[in-house]
Amino acid sequence: MQKSPKNVIITGANRGIGLALTIQFAKAGYHVLATARKPLQAVKLIELADTDEHNISIFKVDVTNKMSVNNFAKTIIGMPIDILINNAGILDTYNSSIDDIDLVSFAEVLTVNTLSPIRLMRAVMPNLRLGNTKKVANISSFMGSFEGTSTGAHAYRTSKAALNRSMQIFGLELADEGFTVMNLHPGWVQTDMGGPQADIDVTTSATGLLKVIETTKAADAKHIIGYNGKTLSY
Template sequence: MGTYLITGIGRGIGQELARVLLLRGDRVIGTVRDPDGASAEWDGFIKNGQLKLLSLDVRDGGSIKEAAKRLDEPLHVLINNAGIIGPDRQSTLDMDFDGFLDTLNVNTLGPLRTVQAFLPHLRRARAAKIVTISSRMGSISYAKSDRIAYRASKSAVNKVMQGLATDLREDGIIAISVHPGWVRTDMGGSGADVSVQDSADGIIKLIDGITPGNSGGFFDWQGKPVSF
């Protein structure tokens, strides 16, 4: 059993990842922007000490550092899950530039801020793992132009994870990006082809099995390599 920090457990994939890990007996540190609004389903896990909620906004470096100060234990796995789809207007021919910047701030810089703040906790664990929920939509080889702010932010965070894998190799810390599939969540919509339960189960199986040789890689929720 290990200790997992998951950003954005208020809904969607983050919520399901937390649920699966808690039910199998792991300890979860879950971040939300407003702990007072957290789901009542977490109450029992909080009372027995298996779940700890931290207030954290990945846009705000100060809030991330404050959250890190409130934690004094090793982290075996950090899952960067919090993310946004971006603005309504995000075409190369009609761009909401402020929205584009916000998308990069959340989806690309947010994971890096989080890793840097919690790196001391990761270093205290043996063979820690950093897992960032990305998207195949960010693959350079996938030449689509819709949702270009979202695509660009995921392409950029893949490169950031690759860089972290290189820089943290001496520490024995693994870093990978994961495509969760097109998942039936608020972001993915009801027409998506993967259930949130299947996606979460697959991601956790992938995390359990990754080795230093996988570090820097990009995988889908079923463990298959994805082209950058």
């Protein structure tokens, strides 16, 4: 008997690391629930979903919008979800100092990068509880690590540090239910956010992340885990 594919939700699946993760998970035989806030403009994602060899469904989700997230959750009621990948994120600016920091922009970064993964995770908890794998993978960043010595990008670094801590706590709280909650560093990746001068391409990052997501167990999730499997300090 053919086994039904595992279902994985990937946010921000229309470009960058999210699109590359969608390609890799679909190739690996998963059914990808690929979310984008403007799906009609997600040309590459639509092309992928239209090809026969990929198992991709596209959903309109703005992760910052309560109604949008709840509508998505309603659409998938009763569907077991094996993995939730919180990938959507923003970086406002590298140039921020105490003299010119923009707190409105800071709050927006916290909303997208920290609060939205929590909002989505809460909305799809019934689905994750029905899944066999029960994994939540957050595409975080080493830029949020307290070990880091680089400066600037205050809002972004803070948003990822807060995401890591909050998700680490959820991981501890949900361990008895069999959940694995992990905070991942995708590398410095050539995307709109990472820039063309970044270290690695999206395929290298996404293939590494897929392997890490599949193999990480609750007990391993005590650190940020890199796309190459290396552990990095919170």
